[in-house]
Amino acid sequence: MKNILLKTTTLSIIASSLLLASGWRIPESSSKSVALSGAYIANSNGADATYYNPANMSFNKNILQAEIDLMYVNLPSMNYKDNRSTTANGNFYDGTSKEENSLVPSIFISSKAYNDDAIRYGFSITVPGGLTRRWDTAYQKAYAQEFALQIVEFNPTMAYKISNSLSIGAGLRAIYSSGVVKSDGTDAGKPAIREMEGNTIEYGYNLAIAYKPNKQTNISATYRSNVDLNEQGNAKLYLSGSKVYDGGTSVSVPLPAVLALALAYDINDKTTVELEYDRTYWSSYKSLDFEYKGDIPLALRSAFDDAKPRNWKDTNAFRIGFTNKISDDLTAMVGYSHDGNPIPESSVSFESPDYNSNTYSFGFDYNLDTQSSVGFGYLYSVKDDRAVKNTNADGTTYIDGTISDAKAHLISFAYRRAF
Helix, strand or coil: CCCHHHHHHCHHHHHHHHCCCCCCCCCCCCHHHHHCCCCCCCCCCCCCHHHHCHHHHHHCCCCCEEEEEEEEEEECCCEEEECCCCECCECCCCEEECCEEEEEEEEEEECCCECCCCEEEEEEEECCCEEEEEECCHHHHHHHCEEEEEEEEEEEEEEEEEECCEEEEEEEEEEEEEEEEEEECHHHCCCEEEEEEEEEEEEEEEEEEEEEEECCEEEEEEEECCEEEEEEEEEEEEECCEEEEEEEEEEEEEECCEEEEEEEEECCCCEEEEEEEEEECHHHCCEECEEECCCCCHHHHHHHCCCEECCCCCEEEEEEEEEEECCCCEEEEEEEEEECCCCCHHHCCCCCCCCCEEEEEEEEEEECCCCEEEEEEEEEEEECCEEEEEECCCCCEEEEEEEECCEEEEEEEEEEEEC
């Protein structure tokens, strides 16, 4: 069994393991990014450039732009099939998670130019990760009955135009997260129950550069810093029906740095292609170690108090997106991405059964008039099935089977307005 507070603080990690990218990231927040499978760094434009590539704000029209997005996320049920045979009536270790649905809003604002067209300002509110994942089957419920997380990022940014072809950008990341975690081993013959709530506010930064050597080409790079989540919360632990702990607990886990390199090229006056490579530095996640403000029973220390090795690895993602202007008012987009997996087999759990993923997407933008437009994006992401065999801290078998059907559907709607 794993630490409660870990589940709260790293549900962002879990989220993308079950959603779109490696580790905690959900690269897609705006409808354009959804439609392009996240290949939206060099070709980002309009209000959402403040989040995806603030340096590109320098190349926006000299107007105030705002965008509101609402994204619907559907996570179908995920299945686990164990290799251990237990009873004639079925396998005790097999399990199916519940289907999850959620709505995720985002806001983007990009200013007009100031200081002789040199400076632009931007601001975004996004949800870069988050999840509700629930298991009702007895064995899985002992480890992951419910994990619910809300993460909100506030990101004020600024762009400075060095020349007509070169711009740099920077921003402050203010991240708020809160979560609820429950597990119940009663039905699995493990008389331990855990409940936890926690929250934190942490800070980081992001940097960007955009270079346009000619009218058709944009070469960009962005960097989002590592942010250590130093969570503070309250835990309740029960053993054999009795409450054995009710008090404070804390843990620190990294939200790793991300580097993105992208090239956008106008094939003609209607079609643009973007190629993107990004690397997430998950190797900073070496181990999990948490502390309680009071003593917990010896019987629970191995499960809840001992440091757990993680040893995650850096991951690479490759994305491609096409944008085609069908008419003066209608623009179509398609995208594809392939994301790697940061989690070694020894660290795979029912909370984070990550593996390589492939993502497919499409969408469109439509101009309502000269000042407003709407957007739509649809994305389908599917994880490869993963066969896993690993153990608990005491050497007993934890997982010996195949995790399958980890998928996600995203539908995003946007409304944009120029002032």
